Amino acid sequence: MVSDIVHGLARTHHAYDDSMLRELARLLNSALLPEFSRYRSQLSTLDVSEKEDKTLLTEADLHIEALIIEAVRSIDSNAWIVAEESGNTDATPAIGTERPNRAWIIDPIDGTAEFVRPDRREFCAVVCLLEQGEPVGSFVLAPELGSARSPLAVLTDVATGRVSVNGETAAPARLREGRPHASVTRSAGSAPRPFEAVMRNAGYTLKTGTTSQTIDMIRTAIDVSQLSDLPLPSFELFARKRQKLWDGAAGLCMGAALGLTRVDLRGNPRTPFDLALLHEVEPTLDSTVMGAPEAVRWFLEIQ
Numbered sequence: 395m396v397s398d399i400v401h402g403l404a405r406t407h408h409a410y411d412d413s414m415l416r417e418l419a420r421l422l423n424s425a426l427l428p429e430f431s432r433y434r435s436q437l438s439t440l441d442v443s444e445k446e447d448k449t450l451l452t453e454a455d456l457h458i459e460a461l462i463i464e465a466v467r468s469i470d471s472n473a474w475i476v477a478e479e480s481g482n483t484d485a486t487p488a489i490g491t492e493r494p495n496r497a498w499i500i501d502p503i504d505g506t507a508e509f510v511r512p513d514r515r516e517f518c519a520v521v522c523l524l525e526q527g528e529p530v531g532s533f534v535l536a537p538e539l540g541s542a543r544s545p546l547a548v549l550t551d552v553a554t555g556r557v558s559v560n561g562e563t564a565a566p567a568r569l570r571e572g573r574p575h576a577s578v579t580r581s582a583g584s585a586p587r588p589f590e591a592v593m594r595n596a597g598y599t600l601k602t603g604t605t606s607q608t609i610d611m612i613r614t615a616i617d618v619s620q621l622s623d624l625p626l627p628s629f630e631l632f633a634r635k636r637q638k639l640w641d642g643a644a645g646l647c648m649g650a651a652l653g654l655t656r657v658d659l660r661g662n663p664r665t666p667f668d669l670a671l672l673h674e675v676e677p678t679l680d681s682t683v684m685g686a687p688e689a690v691r692w693f694l695e696i697q
Contacts, residue, residue, distance in 0.1 A: 423545075423547055426461060430458070431537070455502045459477055478640045500520065517536070517538075519534070529647035550648050557651055568617040576632070636680065637679045640677075655687045
């Protein structure tokens with residue numbers, strides 16, 4: 395359990411610094427990887443249900459979320475936590491108060507539909523730390539995304555502008571010459587949007603099927619093509635309507651660290667997040683666009 399692993403860590407931090415995220419990353423690597431492995435070995439008997447929004451919920455989501463919350467509380471005992479499955483914690487500040495200094499956004503498994511299929515690997519656990527509504531640090535653990543199904547642990551610190559993978563500084567997204575890629579995912583069964591034809595005519599290869607939005611945003615920020623044996627080229631652009639906060643917060647954090655443009659479809663800055671959004675039962679961003687500045691400008695023009 396997390397409580398056994400956490401022995402020796404500082405119990406409470408009164409101000410954010412990058413050591414907080416490094417401690418959390420070490421803790422979650424140790425706590426979560428065995429649990430992911432255990433659940434993945436038992437997929438045939440896993441309890442799986444469908445939520446109102448048609449996304450999947452498994453017993454693994456609930457257990458992984460509980461472990462992440464325990465780990466967060468071990469380094470921030472008064473944490474305000476906004477988690478996908480359990481919602482806001484008792485530490486939730488009232489609307490009308492000042493924006494809180496710190497909030498933790500948690501998605502235990504982003505890409506649950508991938509997680510429940512033994513042949514798929516694009517799923518991850520996500521934690522993002524907000525200060526005054528701005529993402530300042532994040533940790534993403536993709537247990538099987540690396541070569542030979544090895545884990546990729548992505549740690550971001552906005553203050554230093556550093557994104558690391560498994561402890562090594564990550565290379566920025568490497569864009570292919572000639573035919574750029576873009577993640578413009580939409581719900582299964584939904585009709586193609588007019589801009590898709592425009593983008594294809596302009597030479598883009600489009601990813602329209604949803605796997606893990608967080609992993610797509612990672613691929614927009616950094617180059618993971620040399621770290622995985624899956625075909626994972628970098629994206630020049632990520633765009634999504636009606637994006638749930640826990641699917642986007644860590645990706646926006648990476649974009650902030652690396653100086654990517656991060657806006658909504660009207661061109662307004664995507665952060666900071668306001669208190670009312672964080673109070674929603676299912677916090678949802680009306681739209682998110684992130685990528686190279688020139689690509690984002692062009693995309694907004696063709697809407």
